[in-house]
Amino acid sequence: xxxxxxxxxxxxxxxxxxxxxxxxxxxxxxxxxxxxxxxxxxxxxxxxxxxxxxxxxxxxxxxxxxxxxxxxxxxxxxxxxxxxxxxxxxxxxxxxxxxxxxxxxxxxxxxxxxxxxxxxxxxxxxxxxxxxxxxxxxxxxxxxxxxxxxxxxxxxxxxxxxxxxxxxxxxxxxxxxxxxxxxxxxxxxxxxxxxxxxxxxxxxxxxxxxxxxxxxxxxxxxxxxxxxxxxxxxxxxxxxxxxxxxxxxxxxxxxxxxxxxxxxxxxxxxxxxxxxxxxxxxx
Numbered sequence: 001x002x003x004x005x006x007x008x009x010x011x012x013x014x015x016x017x018x019x020x021x022x023x024x025x026x027x028x029x030x031x032x033x034x035x036x037x038x039x040x041x042x043x044x045x046x047x048x049x050x051x052x053x054x055x056x057x058x059x060x061x062x063x064x065x066x067x068x069x070x071x072x073x074x075x076x077x078x079x080x081x082x083x084x085x086x087x088x089x090x091x092x093x094x095x096x097x098x099x100x101x102x103x104x105x106x107x108x109x110x111x112x113x114x115x116x117x118x119x120x121x122x123x124x125x126x127x128x129x130x131x132x133x134x135x136x137x138x139x140x141x142x143x144x145x146x147x148x149x150x151x152x153x154x155x156x157x158x159x160x161x162x163x164x165x166x167x168x169x170x171x172x173x174x175x176x177x178x179x180x181x182x183x184x185x186x187x188x189x190x191x192x193x194x195x196x197x198x199x200x201x202x203x204x205x206x207x208x209x210x211x212x213x214x215x216x217x218x219x220x221x222x223x224x225x226x227x228x229x230x231x232x233x234x235x236x237x238x239x240x241x242x243x244x245x246x247x248x249x250x251x252x253x254x255x256x257x258x259x260x261x262x263x264x265x266x267x268x269x270x271x272x273x274x275x276x277x278x279x280x281x282x283x
Contacts, residue, residue, distance in 0.1 A: 001083045003050050007091045010047040010057065012038060018047070018057035021074045023199050026256075027280070028233065030196040030203060032175040037061075037282055040168045044095060045072070048088040055079040060092040060101070061282055063163035067267075068096040070103040071281035089116070100162065100267070104258040104280040118261035124277055125244060125257045128201070128233040132251030134223050135216035142184040143221040149173040152189045153182065156208055160274050161283060162267040168282070181222050183214050193218040193276070201231025207276030212242045215275040219250070235277040243275040 010018065012034075019034045030036075038045055041061040048056035056079065059072040070092060075085035093101070093116070104124055105113050114120075137143070146153075149169035158164055172194060173180045183191040191209035195202050204222070209215035226232065234252060236243040237260070258280055260266075277283075 001087070004052075005084060005087070006049050007046060007088055008049065009043050010045040010054070014047050014054050014057075015045050017054055018045070018059075018072050018074060021057065021076065022072060022281070025074065028198050028200050028203070029281075030198045030279075031177060032196065033279070033281070036168065036171045036175055039171050040165070040282065044068075044092075046088060046092055046095065048075075048084050050079065050084065056085050056088045058088050058092040059281065060095045062096060062099060063165055066099055067163040068099040068101045069283040070096075070101055073103075073105075101263045102162070102260065102283055103262075104260055104277075104283070107257060107259055110259045110261070113259070113261050117263050119264070119266075121260045121262055121266040122271075123238040123257050124235050124260055124280070125238055125247075126233060126235050126255045127244075127247035127250075127252035128231060128255050129252045130229060131223055131232050133249065134228075135220050135246075135249070137217045137220040138213040140185060141190065141214060141217045143217060144182050144184065146180045146182045146192075147174055149180075149192075153192055156189055156192060156273075157206070159270045160206075160208060161278075162269065172278070179222060179225055181218050183209065183218050185210070185214065190214045191218055191273075193222050194278075195222055195226055198233070201233060202226050203233045203235070203279075205235055205276040206274070206278040207234065208273050209275055210273065212246060212275075215243075215246055219246075234275075235280060237271050237274050237277065239271050240274055242272070246275060
């Protein structure tokens, strides 16, 4: 490494720059992602500055004393292969402390993550395209538009995520442009879905459901609200075959995959409820 390279907490403007870098990498971030992400743990968004200019980024969001999630690990193309990114990586891992750390990494970097102590848990597959078939709504399931994530939604999310992230969900469900739905069966919460406008099209995540009928009914309500003909992206965990089958039934096709990895034993999550990952950047 050459020059004056320093690592520090990114400003709001620098986080926006990192989101732009993510877009350039083809990750297609949501339009309100930067504000929602940074609010979770502002001190966890670290940047590497060469002679005062941002050249590397990483986020290590500490959700609670036991769990953190790593994302936005990017080096500007002009400064790759020179050690700057790895120095920032080490700082991010130190910030996590002794927490279990998860990430959704690009497959090309999987071996590097293994060398840093990460273990593969499963693959996530991104499906995308224009929806060709809107599923039928199942009888007995009530769909409601929601603008905030209350305790019931937070409790459902806790079954599929290793830590409580109520504050993030509040921001996510109420962010500008986000469309959220909740499904109820026999008066009990059975699923939720959020669609967010992205640089290209819409991503749906989370899409959580007790079963495929609930997931399909959520989409039967949400997809027309997005607008037929729009590009839609759904990030599905491979261990839930009903999720990948649903994406294919919508007419979506696989684009790329990520490796969900952890620094220790994978947490016990109800993956059968995950039909769409909330976001690869924050888990």
